[in-house]
Amino acid sequence: MKPIDYLQQTYAESLEIKKQFMATSSEKLVAAAERLGKCVSTGGKVLIFGNGGSAADAQHMAAEMVGRMLLDRRPLPEIALTTDSSNLTAIGNDFGYDQIFVKQIQALGRKGDVAIAISTSGNSGNVITAVEACRKQGLFVIGLTGGKGGKLKELADLCLNAELGSNSSRIQETHIFAVHSMVDLMDRFFLES
Numbered sequence: 001m002k003p004i005d006y007l008q009q010t011y012a013e014s015l016e017i018k019k020q021f022m023a024t025s026s027e028k029l030v031a032a033a034e035r036l037g038k039c040v041s042t043g044g045k046v047l048i049f050g051n052g053g054s055a056a057d058a059q060h061m062a063a064e065m066v067g068r069m070l071l072d073r074r075p076l077p078e079i080a081l082t083t084d085s086s087n088l089t090a091i092g093n094d095f096g097y098d099q100i101f102v103k104q105i106q107a108l109g110r111k112g113d114v115a116i117a118i119s120t121s122g123n124s125g126n127v128i129t130a131v132e133a134c135r136k137q138g139l140f141v142i143g144l145t146g147g148k149g150g151k152l153k154e155l156a157d158l159c160l161n162a163e164l165g166s167n168s169s170r171i172q173e174t175h176i177f178a179v180h181s182m183v184d185l186m187d188r189f190f191l192e193s
Contacts, residue, residue, distance in 0.1 A: 010170075013170055014170055014173050014174075016164060017162055017164040017165050017170050017171070017173070017174050018173070018174050018177060020162075020163065020164045021160075021161075021162050021163075021164075021174050021177075021178075024161075024163065025160050025161065025178075028158055028159070028160055029160060029178060029181050029182065029185070030185060031158060032142050032158055032160065032178075032182050033181070033182045033183075033184075033185035033186040033189070033190055034185075034186075034189075034190045035114060035140060035142070035158070036114055036142075036182060036183075036186045036190070037186045037189070037190025037191045037192070038190065039112065039113065039114045039140070040065075040076045040077060040078075040186075040191070041190075041191060041192035042112070044077070044110070044112045044113045044114065045077035045078065045079065045108075045110075045113050045114075046062075046065065046076075046077065046078040046079070046113065046114045046115075046116060047078075047079050047081055047104070047105060047108060047109055047113060047114070047115045047116070047139070048061055048062060048078060048079070048080050048081065048082075048115070048116040048117075048118070049080070049081040049082055049101045049104075049115075049116075049117060049118070049127065049130060050082065050117065050118030050119060050124070050127060050144075051082075051119070051124055051126070051127070052168075053120075053168060053172045054118035054119060054120065054124075054144075054172070054175070055080075055082035056082075057118055057144075057172065057175055057176060057179055058080040058081070058082045058116070058118060059080045059082060059083055060176070060179060061078065061080070061116070061179045061182075061183065062078045062079060062080040062083075064179075064180075064183045065077075065078035065183060066078060069180070069183045069184055069187060070184055070187065071187045071188065073187060073191065076191075079108065081100075081101050081104045081105070081108075081130075084104075087100075087103075087104060088100050091103045091104075097125075097126055098125045098126045098129050099126070099129070100126055101126050101127065101129070101130035102126070102129050102130050102133045104130075105130050105133045105134055105137065105139070106133060106137070109133075109134060109137045109139050110137070110138075110139075111137065111138030111139070112138065112139075112140075113139045113140070114139065114140045114141075114142060115130070115131070115134040115139045115140070115141045115142070116141075116142045116143075116144065117130065117131050117134075117141055117142070117143050117144070117152060117156065118143075118144045118145075118175060119143075119144075119145055119150065119152050120145065120146045120147075120165070120168040120171040120172060120175075121145070121146070121147065121150050122143070122145035122146070122147070122148070122149045122150020122151055122152035122153050122161075123150035123151055123152070124152075127152065128151050128152060128155065131143070131152065131155045131156065132155065135155065140157050140158075141155065141156045141157045141158075142156060142157070142158050142159075142160065142182075143155070143156030143158070143159040143160065143161075144159075144160050144161075144162075144175045144178055144179075145159060145160075145161050145162070145171075146161060146162040146163065146165035146168075146170075146171030146174070146175075147161075147162075147163065147165055147166060147171070148163070149161045149163070160175075160178050162174035162175065
């Protein structure tokens, strides 16, 4: 296979995953945006977390909510739990890597807040443990996952699953579309000033 053929193949695969995602998840995407708008309009905050590329997506979404995406509006309370290196390394060292998000959820999460848990497999141990803590504390959990959805699909209150994705790269391409869509829809339709 030539490089250009491989590129065309991965492009077509990415498009097909997004088409399937929209066919199965568009109403859930709108519901997620509405939940985010309600949360921040009533004084709540959003806590978002994941590993690797999903950690980068968490930071990306936090930047778009605290700053802005397409529309000027007030800064919104969202915290990416992936950014504080002192917290991450202290918690990881003292309690184990599976606790790096749990401890932050326990410290920062309040009933009525929204947690966005991102795991391309749906089975990342530290994400699942944190989601379980969210459930105990009364946070609404939006899961972003791929393939069969793993444990996250069952634990999340609302799951956005790129089900045709068979590798992290293609799943994350759909996840960033979901992130952009949630913020954009929230800003345009569900945010009270």
